Amino acid sequence: MVSQSTLLLAGTASLALAAPIERRGNLPTPISAATAIQYLSSIPVAAESNSPAYDRDLFKHWITISGACNTRETVLKRDGSNVVTSSACAATSGSWYSDYDGKTWSAAADVDIDHLVPLKEAWVSGAKDWTNERRQQFANDLTRPQLLAVTDSLNQAKGDQDLAEWLPPLVSYQCEYVRAWVQVKSYYGLSMDSAEKAAASKVLTGC
Structure with a gap:
């Protein structure tokens, strides 16, 4: 039987490791469930409006943060373990734990x-x-729990869905996810539709 370490040395850097690594301690911590419930009560309920139509280019993202490092590269270093970067700030090795599914990746x-x-x-x-x-x-916010390194396929599956439509499959993380969602929406003065607010309330009540 081939060990994980042998597989990694053989170059299977995209393997999802079975045991999660210890996460770095400098990720933004969301507000508590009690505070999130308070914030939630003051978030206005409104129907979503896509007029004028959404344009991703209006959210300039992955801006330069420091030196050669943009926002994505900064989060990769922040959220990863033993991350090594090139002179251009590209991550060449390290490990990343995904809160959404509990998997650890080495690429x-x-x-x-x-x-x-x-x-x-x-x-x-x-x-x-x-x-x-x-x-x-908003698109480059490193202060609030708005940016997170996660398994790429799950991020793509989530797309632009809200709380009523999508929650992380790792049930133990759903409370923290909703706390972060409420914190971000409250800070930026964003509204919720009725189904989204009900979904947030349901999760927070069970935290």
């Missing part, structure tokens, strides 16, 4: 940086009325 190509509150979801919840500068801040 940056298998990890996406998810906008926890998707850009289109923000747009239809009020960001269509923002300035481009405000949208750029």
Whole structure:
């Protein structure tokens, strides 16, 4: 039987390791469930509006953060373990634990940086009325729990769905996910539709 270490040395860097690594301690921590419930009560309920139509280019993302590092590369270094980067700030090795499914990856190509509150979801919840500068801040926010390194296929499956439509399959993370969602929406003054708010309330009540 071939061991994991042998497989990794053989070059199967995209293998999802069975045991999760210890996560780095500098990820933004979401507000508590009690605080999220308070914030949720003050978030306005409104139907989503996609007029004018969403344009991803209006959310300038992956801007330069420091030196040669853009937002994606900064999050990869922040969320990973033992991350080694090239002179161009590209991650050449390391490990990344995905909160959405509990898997650990050893290739940056298998990890996406998810906008926890998707850009289109923000747009239809009020960001269509923002300035481009405000949208750029939202798309590159490293202070709040809005950017997270996760399994790429799950990020793609999530797309622009809200809480009523999609929750992380790892049930033990759903409470933290909703706490973060409420924090981000509250901070940016975004609305929720009625189904989304009900879904948030249901998860927070069970936290």
